[in-house]
Amino acid sequence: MAGVEETTQLDAAQVAVLEKKSRGLLALHGDDFVQGLDELAKFLADLDPARSALFQAIDQKGQDFATYFFAAYSDTRDAKTSFRIYRTIRSLVRYIVLMDRYYEIGKRKYKRMAEELLESVKADSEGYLKYAIHFSFAQCWPFWDSEKLMKERMLAGFDFSYKEIRYHNMFKSSDAPTIYGRVLDSELDNYNPNVSLLLHYNQALQDLQDDLDDLEEDLHEQMPNVFILGTTKAVPFSTLEKSPDSIREAVVRSKSLDKLTKLVKEYEDSAQGIAVPRQYDFLKYLAHSYAGKLYESIRASKERVSLVKVADTTVH
Incomplete structure (x- = not known):
């Protein structure tokens, strides 16, 4: 189904490259950092491309997925954990956009796809997010x-x-x-x-x-x-x-x-x-x-x- 996220498993070579690029960013500042983050964003998108035209269009608007990846990496120094967090946030952005379209034009297809995405996020979440995500959306x-x-x-x-x-x-x-x-x-x-x-x-x-x-x-x-x-x-x-x-x-x-x-x-x-x-x-x-x-x-x-x-x- 288009609304369901498939789990992407990175192989050892992909993790190694992701670690190298992330470590390199830690040393950059100012405009050099911004350019480096743009390059990392392209690499992340290539690692795990959207599996439908609709999600491709949504992801083009979600310009700062790499920001959340790097926030996680800066704190954990763990590329695999950061990649999982990156995918969770990307799914949540897709959820928000789909629900936005549902409220704008009323097509239940968008609501159904959004709900499927949210269930996949809850299943993959760690920590208190498993139960708190519902209240976050309520806000x-x-x-x-x-x-x-x-x-x-x-x-x-x-x-x-x-x-x-x-x-x-x-x-x-x-x-x-x-x-x-x-x-x-x-x-x-x-x-x-x-x-x-x-x-x-x-x-x-x-x-x-x-x-x-x-x-x-x-x-x-x-x-x-x-x-x-x-x-x-x-x-x-x-x-x-x-x-x-x-x-x-x-x-x-x-x-x-x-x-x-x-x-x-x-x-x-x-x-x-x-x-x-x-x-x-x-x-x-x-x-x-x-x-x-x-x-x-x-x-x-x-x-x-x-x-x-x-x-x-x-x-x-």
């Missing part, structure tokens, strides 16, 4: 109700404050500390609540990047994308929806990007100020990298709109 279920409310308000013509947008983004990214962080906490000796908070900020930064990348898709699907929510103070959603090809220009001209740049800076500064055990310092490199990518994406968006404006004024 996240309200997000779908919140997202539905935000969508209803957006379609009804409401606009949104900076604090509402921040709340929505942080609520959306709360699966990182509440669910995926719970996996790490159940098995790692040095994991603590500050690491959870840092994971939360990192996920929030990644979710902001996803919203910027997915502007057109989210407008079409009438989803409460934070950049669209930020634009509604200047342009009602009903107007934005009539001109989908101009959504990026509308976002730039509304100054929504300035508000979201402030939010990125707030997250980045907060992440850098969190005290965590030394082996988790790499999460701060990632926060800086995620923020840097967002600043560049925002700058490029503004630049493209400026170029279009200049081109328009030269037309006679």
Whole structure:
């Protein structure tokens, strides 16, 4: 069945290579570490590729599986244990995405696949996670109700404050500390609540990047994308929806990007100020990298709109 995870057993040669790559990462810092983690992510994906097109699509969105692998390796120095944790978190990400699609479009197929995945996770889990995973998800279920409310308000013509947008983004990214962080906490000796908070900020930064990348898709699907929510103070959603090809220009001209740049800076500064055990310092490199990518994406968006404006004024 597509929804069931098959156990992947690494052979001795694969474990040896994984150990070597992981040890190498321990010595890297800053941008070198970020690049090395990207390479490790590709290796992990090759070791255990998704077995269906649907899971391949989901995994492409789950960009930070290697982060959780390396968090586990930094604490345990055990590649096999870290690989098992990596697969558990990947299954949980797939579960969240499948349930998200179920709530969006109502196809029971997605709910059935998600439930099968969750049962496989419970069967393979170690520590208190065997019984705590259910309660972790119970903390996240309200997000779908919140997202539905935000969508209803957006379609009804409401606009949104900076604090509402921040709340929505942080609520959306709360699966990182509440669910995926719970996996790490159940098995790692040095994991603590500050690491959870840092994971939360990192996920929030990644979710902001996803919203910027997915502007057109989210407008079409009438989803409460934070950049669209930020634009509604200047342009009602009903107007934005009539001109989908101009959504990026509308976002730039509304100054929504300035508000979201402030939010990125707030997250980045907060992440850098969190005290965590030394082996988790790499999460701060990632926060800086995620923020840097967002600043560049925002700058490029503004630049493209400026170029279009200049081109328009030269037309006679």
